[in-house]
Amino acid sequence: MQFGGHKMSQFKYNDGLLNAGRTPKLWIVHRGQIHNFVGWAIDGVVAVTGTRYEKNGKWSNTTFQLELADGAVGCRMVAPMHGQTWPMNDRMEAYKSFMQEFGVTLSFEVFDEALLCDYPNSHARMVAGEQALESLSPEGDSELVEISTSQSCNRNPHDDVRVTAPDGKSWVIAHEARTAEMVGVFKLTDRKHHPGYRGGTTTLVFAVAPGVKVQGEYYSKDGEAHDWALGRNGDGTEPAKVEESKFGTSLGGLLAKAGIKM
Secondary structure: OEEEEEOOOEEEEEOOOEHHHEOOEEEEEEOOEEEEEOOOOEOOOEEEEEEEEEOEOEOOEEEEEEEEOOOOEEEEEEOOOOOOOOOOOOHHHHHHHHHHHHOOOOOHHHHHHHHHHHOHHHHHHHHHHHHHHHHHOOOOOOEEEEEEEEOOOOOOOOOEEEEEOOOOOEEEEEOOOOOOEEOOOEEEEEEEEEOOHHHOEEEEEEEEOOOOEEEEEEEOOOOEEEEEOOOOOOOOOOOOOOOOOOOEOOHHHHHHHOOOOO
16 A cells, blocks of 8 residues: 555645545544545534535545644555555454554444445455454464566466465466365455456465465476465465476476476
8 A cells, every 4th residue: 555644734636536446545543543535524523614626537636624623644545556555364364464554443343344445345255354364264373465477577477376285286277267265274355456467467366274385386388387386384484495397388298287297
């Protein structure tokens, strides 16, 4: 998130659409509560002292001159370019980040209710990740792991992810995948695509059981498959870099990769 917190009584806010389709939102935190400003005064929290409307098609916008109550904090939130306002994978992380960025104090329950009301898709995604963790390990020692694949840097579009269980069994998950799960081992909880150079990047989020490794696999121009270690082991340590794969992109290589002998 790109934040801009203010504790002064005077506050200026513009609600106009930004490039990349981004729309700002203004939360006002006052006495432990979150109020969503949508263009009019909120009794005891904020007064609208002036407005200026600019007509410009889809770029039409209104600039508000606001006066905040004593102790109120204006929290302007907007997603980064081609990103998410709430990229966090669980609600507690988002809650702590919000309080730290704006220097406010409020209960988790208040934050969670506001997140559900104003960002329902982000809330649902975080809850799904939390539930996946709980299903893998009720003791709380499973974790969420992010791994990003890119089609730049001379890589072709075959950027995949390998998930390896402690017993050595492994699964290759295509970067286009939207669902993938092995009961008791891992579950793909989210897929995020970020536009950019040569197709941009794709980030896959996995809930993994303790000891499970998540690693990226890409194919270089020479047709060889290589592994690159991102993500973490179940204990939070970085995984050891694995040796290069023996399989290329030839028919024989693909059959061998699938466990079929010629």
